[in-house]
Amino acid sequence: MQASIEFISSAVREGALAEAERACRELLRKQPQSEPALEWLAYVLQLLHRPAEALGCYRELTERYPHDGGHWSNLATMLRDAGGLEEAERAYLIALRINPEDCIVQGNLGLLYMERGEYVRARSLLTEATLRQPDQMSVRIYAVMACYECGDTLGVEELLAGWEHWPPLTEDLRVDLAWVFAQLGRASEAERLLNETLDTSGQRPRTIARLIHLYERVNRLEEARDLLALLPDPESLADEVDRYEVIAARGVMAQRGHDPAMTRDLLEGLIAQTRERKHRSNLYFGIAKACDKAGDTAAALRALAEAHAVQLENAAQLVPDLLAPGVEPLAPSMLRVEATDLGENDSWRQAGDVATSPVFVVGFPRSGTTMLEQMLDAHPGLASMDERPFMQAVAERLQQHGVLYPEHLWKLSEDDVDELRRYYWQLVSRAVTLAPGQRIVDKNPLNLLHLPLIVRLFPKAPVILALRHPCDVILSCYMQNFRSPGFQVLCSSLDRLARGYVNAMRFWVHHEALLKPPVLRLRYEDLLDDFETMVKRIGDFIGVEDATPLLRFHEHAQQKGFISTPSYSQVTQPPNKRAVGRWKRYADAFEALRPTLAEVVELWGYEF
Secondary structure, eight states: OHHHHHHHHHHHHTTOHHHHHHHHHHHHHHOTTOHHHHHHHHHHHHHTTOHHHHHHHHHHHHHHOTTOHHHHHHHHHHHHHTTOHHHHHHHHHHHHHHSTTOHHHHHHHHHHHHHTTOHHHHHHHHHHHHHHOTTOHHHHHHHHHHHHHTTOHHHHHHHHTTGGGSOOOOHHHHHHHHHHHHHTTOHHHHHHHHHHHHHHHOOOHHHHHHHHHHHHHTTOHHHHHHHHTTOOOGGGOOOHHHHHHHHHHHHHHHTTOSOHHHHHHHHHHHHHHOOSGGGOHHHHHHHHHHHHHHTOHHHHHHHHHHHHHHHHHHHHHHOGGGGSTTOOSSGGGGOOOOHHHHOSOOGGGGSSOGGGSOEEEEOSTTSSHHHHHHHHHTSTTEEEOOSOOHHHHHHHHHHHTTOOTTTTGGGSOHHHHHHHHHHHHHHHHHHOOOOTTOEEEEEOGGGGGGHHHHHHHOTTOOEEEEEOOHHHHHHHHHTOOOOOHHHHHHTTSHHHHHHHHHHHHHHHHHHHHHHOOOEEEEEHHHHHHTHHHHHHHHHHHHTOSOOGGGGGHHHHHHHHOOOOSTTTTTTTSOOOOTTTTGGGGGHHHHGGGHHHHHHHHHHTTOOO
């Protein structure tokens, strides 16, 4: 028997698969119970691209030897490749019960959950598998991707630490790692990995498509268009990954066109070529924007309804609780600090000074915060760090220690608050290196809901509240393809958005009145009406002597390259009023929202 197994092994190594199959079957004829012969036959059939027969062999192995976790794992992988994800999940779970510390099985099950869009479960399995076997690069990179999809920025950074010293990666893993770097704004690292892959592995459509995405994202449009000409027709591609990537690249470049009718036609054609429904949402968002530019508001709303329906199918798996009736997706907006929580000692107000405190830019998303960030970043004495969830990380650190947030912030000792400040600055130092005398600009729209934490840590920090007509904000959010599952739920309907906006503003108004931080309320429309005057007002508020660099923010943004927020293409242009009052073209859709929005429209000095 041993000689026969050795012959099969040798035949496989030499590529003589037909001979290996005959030898396996001959051995099984003589010894029907031979486990190694059946294992080799399954493997050979895989190599011969006969998956149904290989699957049959793996099933037989699990029936004969149900306590061998390896057989269950192999069966699960074959089932996953064939699209039988539920049965594959059951087989992986049996394999893990037999071998609970098998990081390869953990990794494969994590990949299955990623394929189903269950990123929270995937992250748990993949990060645990990486801790057990750090040198399994495929598992580590997929753990990074799962952390990113879950919004776990700190987990991403920890898993990527020292990546330059990792062992050589396969082509697919290099492309996946490049994708992660592109999402994180590390464009030079992403570009280097993609170009290395093109040099060593040839011009695979997937790699070219990812490079197109990167160049579009950093506004290098001519280079992106040159690469676009190299992509094949998606219909000619048998590989589903390549096919999807080509469609996505064509879709994003179509949205950069100046002819909305042509853009719409291109995107509708791509939707017809997109087989999986979950990949269509970004194309529908693109169609909606093209229809909006063309003035076809009814078609825009139909496309948006399709886009959000697809996104909600994904969100239902990731954050099912947020879809329950009466649940507020922006849950923190319902919390309150009351005057009794502050106590009688207000010595906390004296901590720090303006010069060493961050400058915070907050506001509901799509209110002009990115433009403000780029304006401030254009000043040599200020440095922004793109949109980082650092205040959220500080809040989570508090809650992990059993502190009721935000009500008990003022029960913390000064030593505790100092430790939280150090943690915040530690996070900042990972993102940006400040020159001597430079001040940090922390722009994150929903730090709006962390005003109590901002004031407790940095009571003298200047806070700029970006405002814009509530209807324009809500429409812009509804038209935006957000990645966060929670935000996908929030933005899935105009009604849900309106309620979320009002709750967020009630939170802000309550806490601004209670805590009395230094705040500049800045309306987007006022900024555009008298740009120079408002720039001087901003400079005076944050304490810079010469605010003129802020006037040329768009030139600075063009040089900056990567900007993480959805406004990355707009902030490279001079200020303009094209988006002001856009909601009026959708006035019929906003009619039902009047009662909900009336208080905030009046509060910020706007009109219906």
